[in-house]
Amino acid sequence: MELLLDRERFVATMQAQAEIGATENGGLHRLALSDADKRVRDWFAAQLDAAGLSTRVDAFGNMFGRREGTRDVAPVLVGSHLDSQPYGGIYDGALGVVAALELVRELDARGIGTERPIEIVNWTNEEGSRFQPTLQGSGVWAGVHDIDAEYARTDDDGTTVEDELERIGYKGSTPAEPGEAYDSYLELHVEQGPSLEATGADVGVVTGIVGLRWGAITFRGEANHSGATPMHHRKDALVAAADVITQVRRLPSTLGERTVATVGALDVSPNSINVVPGTATFTYGVRDPSGDVLDDAVDRIHAATEAAATQEGVDWEIDERATATPVSFPDRCVDSVERAAADLGYDAVRLPSGGVHDATNVHRVCDAGMVFAVSEGGKSHSEAEYTSWDDCHRAANTLATAALDLAGVASD
Amino acid sequence: MELLLDRERFVATMQAQAEIGATENGGLHRLALSDADKRVRDWFAAQLDAAGLSTRVDAFGNMFGRREGTRDVAPVLVGSHLDSQPYGGIYDGALGVVAALELVRELDARGIGTERPIEIVNWTNEEGSRFQPTLQGSGVWAGVHDIDAEYARTDDDGTTVEDELERIGYKGSTPAEPGEAYDSYLELHVEQGPSLEATGADVGVVTGIVGLRWGAITFRGEANHSGATPMHHRKDALVAAADVITQVRRLPSTLGERTVATVGALDVSPNSINVVPGTATFTYGVRDPSGDVLDDAVDRIHAATEAAATQEGVDWEIDERATATPVSFPDRCVDSVERAAADLGYDAVRLPSGGVHDATNVHRVCDAGMVFAVSEGGKSHSEAEYTSWDDCHRAANTLATAALDLAGVASD
Structure with a gap:
C-alpha cells in the first residue's frame, strides 16, 4: 500500500534540522562530532523519544530508534546521516534521516502496524571530511573497520574520534555491531549529480553504488x-x-x-x-x-x-x-523501490549511484536498496545544493512505501 | 683602508640574534611584527644603545642608530632586515644588520672616526610573508608606498600592520622618511641562490637587482x-x-x-x-x-x-x-665594494641579485650598493640555509671596508 507522508509536517522537520549548523548562505556547517553535530544529534534524540521509539546509541555514536513489529522477525533498517561537508547543503543525508523519522510518525498517525520491526538510524561521520574515512560509523557497525583503529583517527588538530565522541556525549553503551539479523536496509539520499534530473524522472531507483x-x-x-x-x-x-x-x-x-x-x-x-x-x-x-x-x-x-x-x-x-568495491543491490530491494514509485504514480528511473553511501557498508550485513531524490543542477557538497520540497516529498513517499512493503502491513 | 671585524665578536653577535625566534631545525620563525620580531628588535635596540649610537624608530618601525662624523655632510647608511620567512634561515638579512653593527663597534674599538656620519638600519618587514608587500618598511621610508595604505595592510587573521606596530611598541615618533640627504647606502645580504658559490669566489659584488x-x-x-x-x-x-x-x-x-x-x-x-x-x-x-x-x-x-x-x-x-623595476647600482658603489674585496685579498665576482632587497627602494633616495655572501647549495628562505662563518666574515669585512671608504677616514 502507498504511504503518503504528511507534507507540511515533513517540510517542517526538514526545516528544523536545517537550522542546526546553518550557514549564512543557506547551507550547513555540521562536521562530524562537532558542536553542531552534537546539537543536531540532541534534536534527533528528542524526536525519537517523542515518537515513542526505543532508542540506543552504539559505541561509535550511531543512533537507532526502534518501532516494534507484530512478529518476531528480522527488522527493516531505514536511515542515512545528519553530518555535513564543511560547507554542504541542507538535504544530502539529512533528507534520508528525516524521511525515516516521518515514516514512523506517519505509521503512528494512521495506526498502521508492521510485521517486521522498523529501525531508523543516523550513522556517525558519513562525510569523511573532518575525520577520514568516509562512511565511518556504518563501516564500524558492519564490521568493515576495526573500532579501535577508527577511534584513533584524528582531525587536522590532532583530536581523536574517540575523544570527540566522549566530549559530545555520543559514545554510547551498546556494541557497534548489528547484534541481530536484519531483513533489509533502505536509504533515501539526494543524487548529488545531474543524471536523474537529466532524465526528467520524479525519483531514482538506485541499482547499486560505484x-x-x-x-x-x-x-x-x-x-x-x-x-x-x-x-x-x-x-x-x-x-x-x-x-x-x-x-x-x-x-x-x-x-x-x-x-x-x-x-x-x-x-x-x-x-x-x-x-x-x-x-x-x-x-x-x-x-x-x-x-x-x-x-x-x-x-x-x-x-x-x-x-x-x-x-x-x-x-x-x-x-x-x-x-x-562496487555494489549491486539485490533485486528484491530494487524492485520494492520501483514498485513503490509506480504505486505512488511517480515517473521513476533506474540508475547507479556515483557517490558512495552508508548502504555500501550495510549491504554487507543485509539486503540493501536506495531511493534518489533529484539534485537540481547536480549541485552537491555545496551550499548551493537544492532539491524542491515536491521532489523531497516524492522521494520520501517512495522510501516510506517501499519500507512498508518490506516490513509488511500487520493484519489487525 | 681595510677594516677586519673581530671574528669572535662578530660570530657571537650572529649567534645571539639567531636564538631569537629559533626553530627546532636551526632556522628562524621571526615574522614581521610578531612577538619574536619584537624580541629581536628589543635586543637590537639594546645593542645600539650599548654602542653609544643616537637612536630613533620611525613611524613605520624602521630602526636607526647614528654614529656622527667629523664633517657636516650627508651620512652613509648601512643595514638590512631582521625579520624572517615563516621558516627561514639565521643568515638572510640578519647578517647584514649584524655586519653593520659590528662595523661601528670595530670603528669604536680602533678609535677610527669618519668624515661622514654612519647610520645603521633595521628595515621593517622586508620579507612580505605575513604582511604583503615585501620591502615594506624601506618602501614607505623611500616614498614608494603611502604610509596609511601600508598601515592598513592585514595578515591572514585580519590584523593590521599599524595595530601590530603599536602592540609591539615599534610605531616610532620620527617621520618614516629620509629627513635629510644621504650620501649612499650599503647592504650585505646572503645571495640566496647558487650563482656565487658556482663561481668559486669569496664574495659577490652586486651590480644591480632584477x-x-x-x-x-x-x-x-x-x-x-x-x-x-x-x-x-x-x-x-x-x-x-x-x-x-x-x-x-x-x-x-x-x-x-x-x-x-x-x-x-x-x-x-x-x-x-x-x-x-x-x-x-x-x-x-x-x-x-x-x-x-x-x-x-x-x-x-x-x-x-x-x-x-x-x-x-x-x-x-x-x-x-x-x-x-630592475635596478642598476651606480659605479661608485659597485667600485667601492669591489676595491674593498680586493684590498682585503678576497676573490670577488660581479653579479646581479636575483632577489629584491631593501636596496631596491633605498636606491631611489641615494646611491646604493650591495655585497653578497655565499649561500651554500643556493638554499634560502628555508631552515636549511647555510653560510659558513668564514664566508659571513669575509662578506662583512668587505661591507665594512667599503662603508669606511664611502664615509672617509677622518684625519686626526
Whole structure:
C-alpha cells in the first residue's frame, strides 16, 4: 500500500534540522562530532523519544530508534546521516534521516502496524571530511573497520574520534555491531549529480553504488628563494603536483564511460609567494562501477606520480586511504523501490549511484536498496545544493512505501 | 683602508640574534611584527644603545642608530632586515644588520672616526610573508608606498600592520622618511641562490637587482560532489590552476636567460577529498633584469589564465600585488665594494641579485650598493640555509671596508 507522508509536517522537520549548523548562505556547517553535530544529534534524540521509539546509541555514536513489529522477525533498517561537508547543503543525508523519522510518525498517525520491526538510524561521520574515512560509523557497525583503529583517527588538530565522541556525549553503551539479523536496509539520499534530473524522472531507483579508491600523494622537493634560485636548480613540489592534477583530470576519458577522477584537496608548504614550494600534499579519488577500471586508474595515477617526480627531481609518497568495491543491490530491494514509485504514480528511473553511501557498508550485513531524490543542477557538497520540497516529498513517499512493503502491513 | 671585524665578536653577535625566534631545525620563525620580531628588535635596540649610537624608530618601525662624523655632510647608511620567512634561515638579512653593527663597534674599538656620519638600519618587514608587500618598511621610508595604505595592510587573521606596530611598541615618533640627504647606502645580504658559490669566489659584488612582478590569480568554478558529478559537468578551479602552474614553470625557457617564474602559494576551497574544488587562489612571481621581459611574462600569464579558465569553464580574476623595476647600482658603489674585496685579498665576482632587497627602494633616495655572501647549495628562505662563518666574515669585512671608504677616514 502507498504511504503518503504528511507534507507540511515533513517540510517542517526538514526545516528544523536545517537550522542546526546553518550557514549564512543557506547551507550547513555540521562536521562530524562537532558542536553542531552534537546539537543536531540532541534534536534527533528528542524526536525519537517523542515518537515513542526505543532508542540506543552504539559505541561509535550511531543512533537507532526502534518501532516494534507484530512478529518476531528480522527488522527493516531505514536511515542515512545528519553530518555535513564543511560547507554542504541542507538535504544530502539529512533528507534520508528525516524521511525515516516521518515514516514512523506517519505509521503512528494512521495506526498502521508492521510485521517486521522498523529501525531508523543516523550513522556517525558519513562525510569523511573532518575525520577520514568516509562512511565511518556504518563501516564500524558492519564490521568493515576495526573500532579501535577508527577511534584513533584524528582531525587536522590532532583530536581523536574517540575523544570527540566522549566530549559530545555520543559514545554510547551498546556494541557497534548489528547484534541481530536484519531483513533489509533502505536509504533515501539526494543524487548529488545531474543524471536523474537529466532524465526528467520524479525519483531514482538506485541499482547499486560505484566503487572508489581514495589516496593522498606527497611530493617533497626543496623550499628555496623564488628569486635567487635559477629554474634548473629547482625541485618544485607544486609543479609536480600540477602535473598529476592534469593527468587525473584526463584519466576518465581514457578509462570507462562512468569513471570520475578528482583532486579535491591540496596543501602547499611553506605556501609563501616568495618561496619555491618544498612540499605539496594532495588527495585523489577515483570512482567507477568496475573494480578492474579502479585498479587500472590507481596504477595510472602511480605512474603519473613517478613520472612527475622524476621530471621535477622531487621525492614522492602515496598513502592509500580508502577502498570501496562496487555494489549491486539485490533485486528484491530494487524492485520494492520501483514498485513503490509506480504505486505512488511517480515517473521513476533506474540508475547507479556515483557517490558512495552508508548502504555500501550495510549491504554487507543485509539486503540493501536506495531511493534518489533529484539534485537540481547536480549541485552537491555545496551550499548551493537544492532539491524542491515536491521532489523531497516524492522521494520520501517512495522510501516510506517501499519500507512498508518490506516490513509488511500487520493484519489487525 | 681595510677594516677586519673581530671574528669572535662578530660570530657571537650572529649567534645571539639567531636564538631569537629559533626553530627546532636551526632556522628562524621571526615574522614581521610578531612577538619574536619584537624580541629581536628589543635586543637590537639594546645593542645600539650599548654602542653609544643616537637612536630613533620611525613611524613605520624602521630602526636607526647614528654614529656622527667629523664633517657636516650627508651620512652613509648601512643595514638590512631582521625579520624572517615563516621558516627561514639565521643568515638572510640578519647578517647584514649584524655586519653593520659590528662595523661601528670595530670603528669604536680602533678609535677610527669618519668624515661622514654612519647610520645603521633595521628595515621593517622586508620579507612580505605575513604582511604583503615585501620591502615594506624601506618602501614607505623611500616614498614608494603611502604610509596609511601600508598601515592598513592585514595578515591572514585580519590584523593590521599599524595595530601590530603599536602592540609591539615599534610605531616610532620620527617621520618614516629620509629627513635629510644621504650620501649612499650599503647592504650585505646572503645571495640566496647558487650563482656565487658556482663561481668559486669569496664574495659577490652586486651590480644591480632584477625587477619583479607579483600577483595572485583566483579561479572560481563550482564545488560539487566528487563522485556524483560527471566529468563533463565540472568546473574545477584546481584543474585550471594546475594548467597555469604548468605554464608558469615553462615560461622562463621561452623568455630571458635569467628569467625565473614561480607559483609559491596555493589555497583551495573547500579543500575536501570528496568535493570538486570550487575556488583556487594562487600567487605568481616573475623576475628578470629587463622590464620588457617582465611585461611580456605577465602578459603570457594573463593569456594562460584566460585559456585555462575557458578550458575548464571557470571565472578568473587577477590581482596584481607588487612591481619592482630592475635596478642598476651606480659605479661608485659597485667600485667601492669591489676595491674593498680586493684590498682585503678576497676573490670577488660581479653579479646581479636575483632577489629584491631593501636596496631596491633605498636606491631611489641615494646611491646604493650591495655585497653578497655565499649561500651554500643556493638554499634560502628555508631552515636549511647555510653560510659558513668564514664566508659571513669575509662578506662583512668587505661591507665594512667599503662603508669606511664611502664615509672617509677622518684625519686626526
